[in-house]
Amino acid sequence: MPPQSAWSRAYQAICSNWSAPPGGEPRLALGASPRAALVLAETARTAALLAGRDYVLPDEVRDLARVVLPHRLVLESRSRYSGVTTAEIVEEILGKIKIPR
Known part of the structure; x- marks a missing residue:
C-alpha cells in the first residue's frame, strides 16, 4: 500500500471525529454522514483547483x-x-486534531 499523503491523513483525522455516540461526540445526536465527508473532499479539491x-x-x-x-x-x-x-463543537474538535505536515 502506498504511503498516505498529508492531505489524506488530515482528511481521515478530521472526518473520523464526527460520529455520534457510541464512540463519538456525546453532544451529537447525529454525526456527519459519509455524504458529508464526500462533500468536504469535493469542496477541498475545488478550492485547490x-x-x-x-x-x-x-x-x-x-x-x-x-x-x-x-x-x-x-x-x-x-x-x-x-x-x-x-459550529462550537466543530471548532472544539478541530482544535484537538493534529494536522499532519
Whole structure:
C-alpha cells in the first residue's frame, strides 16, 4: 500500500471525529454522514483547483470543515437547550486534531 499523503491523513483525522455516540461526540445526536465527508473532499479539491493547484493542503480541509460540517450535525437535546452550537463543537474538535505536515 502506498504511503498516505498529508492531505489524506488530515482528511481521515478530521472526518473520523464526527460520529455520534457510541464512540463519538456525546453532544451529537447525529454525526456527519459519509455524504458529508464526500462533500468536504469535493469542496477541498475545488478550492485547490480555484487556487491554481492540483493538490489539496491539509489546512484547506480543516478550514473548509468549519463551513461544510456544522449544518450537517444534529445536536443531542441537552446540548441544544444548553446553548451549544454545532459550529462550537466543530471548532472544539478541530482544535484537538493534529494536522499532519
